[in-house]
Amino acid sequence: MRALTFQSERTVAVETVCDPRLEQPTDALVRVSLTAVCGSDLHVYHGRETGLDRGTVMGHEFVGEIVECGREVRGLTVGTRVLSPFTTSCGSCFYCHAGLTARCERGQLYGWVEDGRGLHGAQAEYVRVPCAAGTLVAIPEGVGEAEALLLGDVASTGYFCARQAGVQPGGVYVVLGCGPVGLMAVVGARHLGATDVFAVDAIPERLALAERFGARTLDLGRGDAIERIREASDGRGADAVLEAVGSSAASRLAVDLVRPGGTVSAVGVHTEPRFAFSPVEAYDKNLTFRIGRCPARSVLEELIPLVRSGRFDLTSIISHDLSLERAVEAYEMFDEKTDGCTKVVLRP
Secondary structure, X not given: OEEEEEEEOOEEEEEEOOOXXXXXOOOEEEEEEEEEOOOOHHHHHOOOOOOOOOOOEOOOOEEEEEEEXXXXXXXXXXXXXXXXXXXXXXXXXHHHHOOOHHHOOOOOEOOXXXXXXXXXXXXXXXXXXXXXXXXOEEOOOOOOHHHHHHHOOHHHHHHHHHHHOOOOOOOEEEEEOOOHHHHHHXXXXXXXXXXXXXXXXXXXXXXXXXXXOOOEEEEHHHOOHXXXXXXXXXXXXXXXXXXXXXXXXXXXXXXXXXEEEEEEEEXXXXXOOOOOOOHHHHHHOOOEEEEOOOOHHHHHHHXXXXXXHOOOOHHXXXXXXXXXXXXXXXXXXXXXXXXXXXXXXXXO
């Protein structure tokens, strides 16, 4: 099959690799119809996360059709159109029952193979899905293919960011970073009843999308975000800051923007070795800091009614729809934010 593979830092390649096969009776094989490039793929691409084997198939966002099921797979059949969260989950362990499917005891992240062990990704014609019954979701009626793709990662992650921030009507909220996850955090905050949502970024196209979703926008390049948020909150600061970047600078700004007793909700993938704020600062602000990977499998079904309602055009964040053969170009474009790129989907 054709697939996009990791070669080395800043080098990926579309090449022919071996087709995946069933390895466990709980596996399924899915023919991928739509996949995507995610911001967290860039952590590997830039070498901020290391250890990936050369030749690993990249990617963790996909929808497609089941073409083969292991004998112990229940509730799914060949021919079913499915979406997937970006990690697998068994559905029966302590963490799955607690709703923290991202930390499933048997879970794996698509697109991570290290020292020969792990799970190849979905920027390919086919993908193997372990724990298929606990992982895959049949695409519901009234949900389009691109919407289903977004539900498996960025829409769920953005909503999770807003939910763990404690967003509710009447507060003042700030979203840092208007990439795909940040834009979905705006949607999540609005869905939870927030009317005062500010979105901070430096890229005009992304700020324009945030505005379409109902946010008031702040250009990071102007450097007046702190002053603007204090003006909007009687001098207190934001009730919560939704951090969707994953950098020291974003953490620092989030702590500066949030009010005493407020919450910073961080879903950006952090790879730096230490926090950008001190325990003293956190103590003196009575800060609540919540961080971690979204349990997309347990979250995404909450969002299906939102998608069906048509209140927000989630797919408007997709700027480029390309063939898998153009995946190298897609990575470069998404990384460099050229050609107005906000989100790239790929078709095998």
